[in-house]
Amino acid sequence: MNDRDEIANTLEHALALASEICLRYFRQPLPVDVKPDDTPVTRADREAEAAIRELIGARHPGHAIHGEEHGNTAGAGGTWVIDPIDGTQSFVLGNPLFGCLVGFVRDGVVEAGGLAMPALGETWLATRDAATRRNGEAVHVSGCSVLAEASLLATSPDMFDTAERAAFDAVAARTRYRRFGGDCYAYAMLAGGWSDLVIEAGLKPFDILPLVPIIEQAGGIVSDWGGRPLGLEFDSRVIAAATPELHDEALAVLADSL
Amino acid sequence: MNDRDEIANTLEHALALASEICLRYFRQPLPVDVKPDDTPVTRADREAEAAIRELIGARHPGHAIHGEEHGNTAGAGGTWVIDPIDGTQSFVLGNPLFGCLVGFVRDGVVEAGGLAMPALGETWLATRDAATRRNGEAVHVSGCSVLAEASLLATSPDMFDTAERAAFDAVAARTRYRRFGGDCYAYAMLAGGWSDLVIEAGLKPFDILPLVPIIEQAGGIVSDWGGRPLGLEFDSRVIAAATPELHDEALAVLADSL
Numbered sequence: 001m002n003d004r005d006e007i008a009n010t011l012e013h014a015l016a017l018a019s020e021i022c023l024r025y026f027r028q029p030l031p032v033d034v035k036p037d038d039t040p041v042t043r044a045d046r047e048a049e050a051a052i053r054e055l056i057g058a059r060h061p062g063h064a065i066h067g068e069e070h071g072n073t074a075g076a077g078g079t080w081v082i083d084p085i086d087g088t089q090s091f092v093l094g095n096p097l098f099g100c101l102v103g104f105v106r107d108g109v110v111e112a113g114g115l116a117m118p119a120l121g122e123t124w125l126a127t128r129d130a131a132t133r134r135n136g137e138a139v140h141v142s143g144c145s146v147l148a149e150a151s152l153l154a155t156s157p158d159m160f161d162t163a164e165r166a167a168f169d170a171v172a173a174r175t176r177y178r179r180f181g182g183d184c185y186a187y188a189m190l191a192g193g194w195s196d197l198v199i200e201a202g203l204k205p206f207d208i209l210p211l212v213p214i215i216e217q218a219g220g221i222v223s224d225w226g227g228r229p230l231g232l233e234f235d236s237r238v239i240a241a242a243t244p245e246l247h248d249e250a251l252a253v254l255a256d257s258l
Numbered sequence: 259m260n261d262r263d264e265i266a267n268t269l270e271h272a273l274a275l276a277s278e279i280c281l282r283y284f285r286q287p288l289p290v291d292v293k294p295d296d297t298p299v300t301r302a303d304r305e306a307e308a309a310i311r312e313l314i315g316a317r318h319p320g321h322a323i324h325g326e327e328h329g330n331t332a333g334a335g336g337t338w339v340i341d342p343i344d345g346t347q348s349f350v351l352g353n354p355l356f357g358c359l360v361g362f363v364r365d366g367v368v369e370a371g372g373l374a375m376p377a378l379g380e381t382w383l384a385t386r387d388a389a390t391r392r393n394g395e396a397v398h399v400s401g402c403s404v405l406a407e408a409s410l411l412a413t414s415p416d417m418f419d420t421a422e423r424a425a426f427d428a429v430a431a432r433t434r435y436r437r438f439g440g441d442c443y444a445y446a447m448l449a450g451g452w453s454d455l456v457i458e459a460g461l462k463p464f465d466i467l468p469l470v471p472i473i474e475q476a477g478g479i480v481s482d483w484g485g486r487p488l489g490l491e492f493d494s495r496v497i498a499a500a501t502p503e504l505h506d507e508a509l510a511v512l513a514d515s516l
Contacts, residue, residue: 181439
């Protein structure tokens, strides 16, 4: 296997490991701890990330790792980004829309990204040399190019501060639908061509970087609210759109409102 | 079969028919019409309801039918209540959390209710002589009896008017989590014992009546915001809780805020 195939192979294995651990604990009695940033965490999050880190450590011993639950491990030649359960709140409330996210970043580019939805039986994978695949089948974003026709998704109104919420509402008022809920799956609904626009805030790199190739290799666009590409450092605000025209129109409304 | 078994059998068949039709159209290109009340409807909604009505008409020719898409058919001996796709917006945006709802009301009591989640492969059924079942397995609500420990669900903040939203927020501020999204599935997450409280407004009888036995036969409580039982006429506001204590505490906060 060449290096790219090895990365993709590790990614797929990592998601399978994490999915299995998640399903073992999903809808079972499970203590929930609250982290210093007020977000919930469970044994399932910690075990899933530990299993992924062990796999990466064994197969790519030199690489760096940034994980949500077990922090940063220094390294060279690339950085793995892990969110073992994106949507832990959904997970602990029995909602099937939680996912496992793993991405690989090299020279500032997310070269490969994967999303597993254990309770839905879906795996989404993207590398830079191919179209995004959902359970092996290529997907493509919608052709929606105007806000007036667009559906807008966000996980929760509670993820925005007051100014961000006003800006989000300004965009929402111009769209056809807005819907809350979804966590990482909102971006999959965009990549799948079923929804058109996602605008969120309060995200950390591991929440979104693995989704960047999934969105882009399906033909979509993702950036911060200033239109800048996302990297290991960004300001927590994300906008993803099906087309450049829709992205531009929404960015202009955000800029006017902030 | 006795009458009760026949009702339950029809209900199960109706959900299977509707599920099949939903899955045929889910994530396929599908024109979306907007109804006079500003809610979306598709060919999938209309075909699913027509199939259910035909089945009921053939098996229980005298009964009345109230359906979301094809209106009311007068009758005697009981009323079937149908929401062929609850969460049509989710359905058209590719979100798997849409459901098919069918219930049977006689003498003011919802005797049987069913929820199919076609994209999740789940069927929830309840009759008055047995525990609620999810894919054949009995479920039970959580034991959560205080708001401070409770998770609160609602489909969207946009379902409330200003006064309702303030009352909802007053309850939410006292809970452990609040999450949006879910439509009918929020009530299933309550019946399954994974979430504790659902507070919504703007509902019509077909949105909620089929869920009443699913909630109650799992040990939960459901009423309007005044604590009154739900029937074919109610004021569109619904609260469902895992325990009477939690229901009382939330009702008191709603009453204080309205």
